Amino acid sequence: xxxxxxxxxxxxxxxxxxxxxxxxxxxxxxxxxxxxxxxxxxxxxxxxxxxxxxxxxxxxxxxxxxxxxxxxxxxxxxxxxxxxxxxxxxxxxxxxxxxxxxxxxxxxxxxxxxxxxxxxxxxxxxxxxxxxxxxxxxxxxxxxxxxxxxxxxxxxxxxxxxxxxxxxxxxxxxxxxxxxxxxxxxxxxxxxxxxxxxxxxxxxxxxxxxxxxxxx
Amino acid sequence: xxxxxxxxxxxxxxxxxxxxxxxxxxxxxxxxxxxxxxxxxxxxxxxxxxxxxxxxxxxxxxxxxxxxxxxxxxxxxxxxxxxxxxxxxxxxxxxxxxxxxxxxxxxxxxxxxxxxxxxxxxxxxxxxxxxxxxxxxxxxxxxxxxxxxxxxxxxxxxxxxxxxxxxxxxxxxxxxxxxxxxxxxxxxxxxxxxxxxxxxxxxxxxxxxxxxxxxxxxxxxxxxxxxxxxxxxxxxxxxxxxxxxxxxxxxxxxxxxxxxxxxxxxxxxxxxxxxxxxxxxxxxxxxxxxxxxxxxxxxxxxxxxxxxxxxxxxxxxxxxxxxxxxxxxxxxxxxxxx
Numbered sequence: 399x400x401x402x403x404x405x406x407x408x409x410x411x412x413x414x415x416x417x418x419x420x421x422x423x424x425x426x427x428x429x430x431x432x433x434x435x436x437x438x439x440x441x442x443x444x445x446x447x448x449x450x451x452x453x454x455x456x457x458x459x460x461x462x463x464x465x466x467x468x469x470x471x472x473x474x475x476x477x478x479x480x481x482x483x484x485x486x487x488x489x490x491x492x493x494x495x496x497x498x499x500x501x502x503x504x505x506x507x508x509x510x511x512x513x514x515x516x517x518x519x520x521x522x523x524x525x526x527x528x529x530x531x532x533x534x535x536x537x538x539x540x541x542x543x544x545x546x547x548x549x550x551x552x553x554x555x556x557x558x559x560x561x562x563x564x565x566x567x568x569x570x571x572x573x574x575x576x577x578x579x580x581x582x583x584x585x586x587x588x589x590x591x592x593x594x595x596x597x598x599x600x601x602x603x604x605x606x607x608x609x610x611x612x613x614x
Numbered sequence: 615x616x617x618x619x620x621x622x623x624x625x626x627x628x629x630x631x632x633x634x635x636x637x638x639x640x641x642x643x644x645x646x647x648x649x650x651x652x653x654x655x656x657x658x659x660x661x662x663x664x665x666x667x668x669x670x671x672x673x674x675x676x677x678x679x680x681x682x683x684x685x686x687x688x689x690x691x692x693x694x695x696x697x698x699x700x701x702x703x704x705x706x707x708x709x710x711x712x713x714x715x716x717x718x719x720x721x722x723x724x725x726x727x728x729x730x731x732x733x734x735x736x737x738x739x740x741x742x743x744x745x746x747x748x749x750x751x752x753x754x755x756x757x758x759x760x761x762x763x764x765x766x767x768x769x770x771x772x773x774x775x776x777x778x779x780x781x782x783x784x785x786x787x788x789x790x791x792x793x794x795x796x797x798x799x800x801x802x803x804x805x806x807x808x809x810x811x812x813x814x815x816x817x818x819x820x821x822x823x824x825x826x827x828x829x830x831x832x833x834x835x836x837x838x839x840x841x842x843x844x845x846x847x848x849x850x851x852x853x854x855x856x857x858x859x860x861x862x863x864x865x866x867x868x869x870x871x872x873x874x875x876x877x878x879x880x881x882x883x884x885x886x887x888x889x890x891x892x893x894x895x896x897x898x899x900x901x902x903x904x905x906x907x908x909x910x911x912x913x914x915x916x917x918x919x920x921x922x923x924x925x926x927x928x929x930x931x932x933x934x935x936x937x938x939x940x941x942x943x944x945x946x947x948x949x950x951x952x
Contacts, residue, residue, distance in 0.1 A: 400820070400868055407865065419638065432637035434868045436892060441868030443637060446903035446932050447649075447939075456925065523640045523868065523892030526749050530866060530892070541863050542894060544878040548843070559863050559894070566640075567749045570847075572877065572894070584640070586739050586751045592639045 399459050402439035407532050407560060412520050414470070415440050416596050421466040435596060437520050437530060479599045482564065482579050484513065484555050485610040490578035493543075497557070497574055500540050509604060511535040512576055517562060517600035522592060525569045527584025529594035531562040546572035553578045564594075580613035615771050616680045617730065619763040623717065624673035628734055628753035628765070629887075631664035633742035637891045643871070644744035644752065647725050647846060647887045647910035650805045650939055651689030655729035657943040658686035658706045658801055660778040665733030666743035668759075670726040672913060674717020675759065677728075679709050683767065684731040684775035690723030690911060691806065699789040704800040708779040710793040711772075723806045724913035731775045732768030746888065747846070801942050804935070805907040811837045811917035814905045817928055819874060819897030821864065829856035833874075833882070833898055834922050842914040846888040849909065851918070855880035856898065866894035872901035872909075874920075886910060902928035904935040 404411045412435075419435035422442065429448035434441040442459060444451060452458040486509040488494060498505050516533040523530065534557060542558045547570060550556065554565040556573035563573055566583035583593050594600070605613070619626070631652065632645025646652035646669055653663045668675075674692055679685070687694060687703045694701040694717040696709060701717075709715075720726060736743050736754060745753025754763060768774060779785070779795065788794040822830060838851040856876050869875065873885045875895040882898055887910070901909065902923055912918060923931070 402867075405865070431634040431643070434638045434891065436867050437865050439867060441637075441870070443634075443643075443868075443870060447936050449936075453929075455929070521866070521892065522638065523866070524890045526636075526639065526641045526746075528640045542878070546877055559865065561866075569748050569890070584749065586749075591641075591740065595639070 399444070399455065400439055400441045401459070401463055404438035407437060407520065409518060409532065411438050413597065417470040417472060418463070418466055421470040422462065425462070425466070434523065435521065436523070478595070479601055480594060481601045481603055482581060483603045483605045483609065483613055484577040484579050485605050485607055486512070486577040487607050489607070490554070491576045493556075493574035494576055497538065497540055497576065501538060503537055508538060508576065511538055512557070512562070513602040513604045515562070517602065519594045519596050519598040519600060520561070521596055522594055524563070524571075525565070525567050527566045527592040527594060529564055529600070531600055532560065534560045534562055536560065540574050542572040543574060546570050550575065551578065553580065553583070555579055578610070580610050615767050615769055616764045617683070617767065618678045618680055619675055619759045619761055619765070620678055620714070621676035621761055622759045622763070623670055623675035625671040626675045626759045627669050627745040627747070628666050628736060629669040629744045630666040630742055632887070633740055633744055633746070633752065636740060640891050641740060642746055642888050642891060644742065644746045645887050646727060648689050648727070648805050648907040650907045650935070651725070651727045653939055654704070654801050654804070654942060655686045655688035655727040656733075657946050658688065658704070659684045659729045659731045661729060661731065661733055665729065666736065667730070667734065668728040670717060670728060672720050672724050674719070674726065676717070677715045679711065679713050679715070681711050681767070682708065682772040682775055684708050684778050686729050688727050688729070688801070688803070689805065690720040690726040691803070692720040692726050693718035697791050697794050699791060699794070702788065702796050702800070704803055705797050706779065706782060707788070708775060708795045713793050720913070723911035724916075725911060730767055730771070731778055732771050735766045735768055748888070801946070802938070804938055804942070805911050807908065807911055807916070811919045812908060812912060813919050813921050814909050815902040815923040815928060815931060816874065816899040816920045817902065817923055817925060819899045821896035822898060824858050824860065824896050825876070825898060826857050826859040829858070832856060834920050836919070838882070838918050838920075840912050840914050840916045840918065844914055846886055848886055848889060849884040849912070851882045851884065853881070856882060858896070864894060864896055866892050869893040869897075870900065872903060872906045873897055874899040874901065884909060902931050904928070904931035
């Protein structure tokens with residue numbers, strides 16, 4: 399079940415969704431598996447075979463969301479700043495040249511504009527710990543690639559649709575790669591397992607290949 | 615208290631019902647591709663429905679049981695021998711220490727589930743024993759099983775297995791072997807493809823209207839083939855190219871088990887157990903939850919047609935399937951209580 403509250407990237411809407419998610423989770427319904435606040439909507443995943451599942455799930459959710467909206471408190475962001483070293487060498491930034499052609503922004507300027515953008519984590523999803531980071535410099539706006547790569551190297555920092563994502567693992571993906579971070583984005587044995595959480599601010603530190611290797 | 619892998623097969627992983635509650639951090643649910651077969655296999659050996667089992671894909675493993683163990687093989691039909699004789703499927707089987715299961719190729723369906731009494735006792739990661747291959751966690755070191763792997767079972771598996779077997783009705787010896795005993799009844803297989811193309815019910819997706827009229831018709835009219843690059847994350851389908859009526863990007867949003875998304879190349883992908891938690895390709899359809907396990911049993915090269923259904927019909931399919939699984943399990947529960 400997915401409820402949409404907007405169709406554009408909007409920090410304020412996004413932050414109220416984090417509060418709504420917290421209020422929904424606080425209900426602890428036995429047949430609800432996951433509450434996922436997204437960029438501008440919220441998904442509730444349920445166990446389709448749970449014996450206590452209400453007969454009319456959709457109507458139940460409508461009431462639930464209205465109630466949760468009333469009880470939700472204001473969300474002011476996590477207050478955290480996550481520093482992310484990124485190496486923009488062509489060896490890692492596999493699509494930098496293509497982006498330069500599409501946007502007519504020279505390579506060096508792409509690197510600078512990307513690192514300096516006002517980054518905020520709007521959503522974590524796709525694969526474990528993968529952040530969708532808003533605030534990309536508008537000059538770097540490119541669409542998704544027509545055919546997704548079957549393998550994105552782990553640590554790839556990629557852009558599409560006014561956002562940046564960091565791919566924690568080797569997974570398929572359709573965004574354009576600008577660089578790579580040596581950081582471990584997700585580690586199930588670490589507390590917290592995810593480096594990023596919705597509401598975090600992100601500061602990118604451009605590094606060279608030597609620094610990249612020393613941070614691995 | 616262990617079982618040992620002699621030959622791993624094509625892709626044998628530890629799976630339970632899945633890892634839930636962390637999708638907001640991008641943690642993929644995973645779990646058995648065919649949760650109905652998982653539930654039946656667990657039920658047959660007296661386990662809770664979500665205990666960890668082995669998911670066997672297309673080519674089966676060779677396994678030696680290192681203690682007396684009550685086991686059940688459900689899901690895909692396969693050429694499998696136990697102590698040298700064809701293994702009875704869909705029923706509880708008590709094997710003696712040292713017995714070897716030699717599973718070969720699936721003959722109907724593509725995923726079989728081997729449950730053992732008490733379940734596979736690996737340490738859960740983030741609340742589940744399911745293996746998540748791309749991120750290399752869960753199951754056994756986050757990977758597919760290899761020759762020589764040893765999987766821990768419950769401490770008292772021999773006593774537990776003997777007790778559970780004793781409580782079953784209509785026991786019988788098996789093929790004159792002393793090392794294998796079973797029962798004279800079996801549970802139904804509820805998810806196997808009777809004949810292809812299989813028919814899978816699906817609702818129109820959120821972005822159905824973004825496709826042109828021909829594409830909207832073609833999705834429900836065409837016969838789709840599961841391509842060889844399909845995996846636990848998604849089934850890539852080949853068939854007519856589905857064109858959009860207008861170009862343009864949509865924002866990434868949550869995706870779900872059974873979501874059918876269409877990337878710009880126009881070829882749909884049905885999201886399966888290891889599906890991404892969010893995605894930005896338009897959603898042509900959402901497969902009815904009750905039909906996802908049947909789709910999961912389709913091997914690469916298999917064919918499928920989608921039949922349009924409403925949210926209410928999908929709910930009804932779900933209730934019917936739940937009743938069929940429950941009634942299969944109820945008679946077993948009665949046996950185990952005796």
